[in-house]
Amino acid sequence: MAFGVQAFNSVGDTIFDTTQLSQTQVTASGTWANTVTLARATGEMICLGIPNTTARRYKMRQVTGGIRNDSGVTVNYVKLSAINEQTPSFAASYGIETFDASGNLSYSSNYTQGFKIRAIYPEYSLSGLDSTANPSTVWTSSLTNIYFTMGGCDYGTNIADNFDIFVYESGKVKYANSLFTGFGTYAFNNKRVVQVIEIRN
């Protein structure tokens, strides 16, 4: 590259690259009440916090204006957004901002919270069932500051039984994309990337 900044972590993964469009940052967080539709700005993704409530599943659906929580309970959420969609408002006398070749903001330290990815499960890498007839485990540690991308699911008509993709059981968050019927349990792979992220502070 003839200009700009690149930084890589100790195993070569990109953490900073002004030749790309943008970094992402935590732009909002809060609680998401039942039946409420969360609006999203362009480039803004909602991630769910999964409380340690045994057997609780989550039902989210796309409606006009955003994503609606039909889980029957309030859940925690964070929004991640591409920084280039944010208005530069860097008023501090310290910190870092970078811009791409078009002069658009691509990174700013003018955020109070950061995040890091703790696990990435590419599409079709998770199974709704494992050999012991349980959904695949995606997280086993503390749930403090841990959030999950919404990976979508394949089947669900009734909130009480077979929705959504994550379920908490026995100290683990499991991928629960499966269909329960009177004839057995049918598992589905994840059709999109599932990320586990940790809010840093």
Add this chain to the structure above:
Amino acid sequence: MPTDTQTVTLGTSGNFVGYGATYGSISDGTANAFGGAAWEGAFWDSVNKNFRIYINSTSVLARDFEYIQFENGDKLYAQAAAVQYISYITTTQFYWSYDPSPWDGATSGTKSLIMEYGTLSEAAYGIKVFNSSSQSILDTSDIVNTVITQGSVNLTVPSGGGTDTSSAISVAGMTTTNKSDIGVLLFDLGPPPVDAFVTPLNITRSNGSFTITVTGLTGQDGTYTINYQAVLYGES
């Protein structure tokens, strides 16, 4: 974080492909993450579709590594592993559901297996960013999403049900297989999933691009706006 590279010479025993007590071998065979304990197994079960590693121990080991990575780029994270101490062979088993073969279908020859482990102390190089409260918001040890491209597409389920596929969306560097480096995040869910045999949203990867397909049934006709983001979280 440091990495520990093992070379597995593949062998087979029943369903198992890789290295175990009576088949295959491993080099160097010592687990840096566990103080040099011996690797006693690293194999894929081709019938039950799982991957396991055995580390010699006299009690259950903690998940003192971040992940193991195959030559195909796929990573199995320690936090997702089922852990079990098997006393009669004095080993700790780390177990993941995994399919297809991590050895790309091979049953002989050698394959590399990388374990990233340990916690990063103060790095001698790299970048670290703090907020005004002196809290770290970016660190050299991080894995983050760097956006390559983003946007939205309007996809229409026709009356009576059916599918609609977007035009190819260009992503420099994307291939059909480098899922561990470049991913596609969808911010929307598409039609409600009401049929076990219909996936509302699908992503099809190609070399240099991907497409998004929406599928709906009778009564789900209409236009769905699907926001997407292609992100780089591995090597560029």
